[in-house]
Amino acid sequence: MKRKRPNFYLHLHSPKIPKREGSFFYTFGLGGISMFLLLWLGLTGLLEVFYYIPSAADANRSVQMITFLIPYGKLIRGIHYWAGQLLVVTTTLHMLRVVLTGSYKAQRSLNWLLGAVLLVVVLLFNFTGYALRWDEDISWALLVGTNLIKTIPLIGDSLYQIAVGSSSIGEQTIVRFYGWHIYGFAIIAGIFIVWHMFRVRRDGGISSRQDDYPVEKITRDELVEIEILAMFVVSIILIALALLLPPSLSGPADLNNIPEDATAPWFFIWVQQLLGSGDPLVMGVLIPVFLLALIMLVPFLLDRNQSGIGVWFNKEGRLAQITIILIIVSILILTLIKVL
Secondary structure: OOOOOOOHHHHOOOOEEEHHHHOHHHHOOHHHHHHHHHHHHHHHHHHHHOOOOOOOOOHHHHHHHHHHOOOOHHHHHHHHHHHHHHHHHHHHHHHHHHHHOOOOOHHHHHHHHHHHHHHHHHHHHHHHHHHOOOEHHHHHHHHHHHHHHHOOOOOHHHHHHHHHOOOOOOHHHHHHHHHHHHHHHHHHHHHHHHHHHHHHHHOOOOOOOOOOOOOOEEEHHHHHHHHHHHHHHHHHHHHHHHHHOOOOOOOEOOOOOOOOOOOOOHHHHHHHHHHOOOOHHHHHHHHHHHHHHHHHOHHHHHOOOOOOOOOOOOHHHHHHHHHHHHHHHHHHHHHHHHHO
């Protein structure tokens, strides 16, 4: 009998996968779930584009129209919002899992860098999408977030104009953010996602232990069955969140009258907390950049040992594990201090 050729989706997986590493409780499906959330973002974002008007006068009104007048608009906007929020969580947890299992070592170090870049792009995606609501809640984050760029020596003013489209925030800013959101970051994310997936496939798929031990295999068909079930569960969660906890939306933004209780989006609250402790350049730019550099240099600075791949909490990568955990815990503490 002629053997059936695998489709493109199956080709993204190695023909044989170690059973231990292919189980849900090794990867928790975080990489695949992140990709699936990106697909949801792309689909729902494409639908919203037909009704969204990128202008200071009409942006908020068009979001109101999508939410309350367009059939299923509230559901589509809710799914888009929650897919973006969950993507920040799953991407972060995915990178944490990679660190704790030593999956950034050896030839996978380049893919670690690609993943770190994608995390930054995901955050910027969320921030620009957050600003496109153009409501009262975005005032503080937009004003302070963009002003931080000005504090960068020598190139700050030029970067600010590139970011907001002029020497000050105005009508052109929302057009510029709209362009960054649906073109700039979309293209960058697309390039790095394809590159990231190519490297995963080229590096042999899911990282596995290198020592000699009996390796039981599963086929990629079995792995795909698990992934399809995960996609179904994630879709149900997204729809439930969109219906039960719809994203907020207040009146049009007034940058000359920022509310007293204004705050940054939740994933940047820790930066807001830091800004209250000292110089904006140090607290809002240098510290975040230093932490990002530290994360990106994990395979090159904190753990250059080539053993311990695929081993949870491997002793060779103890310094890298402690460093990343401390960074995440510190960010969580700063966030909770502000929220609580």
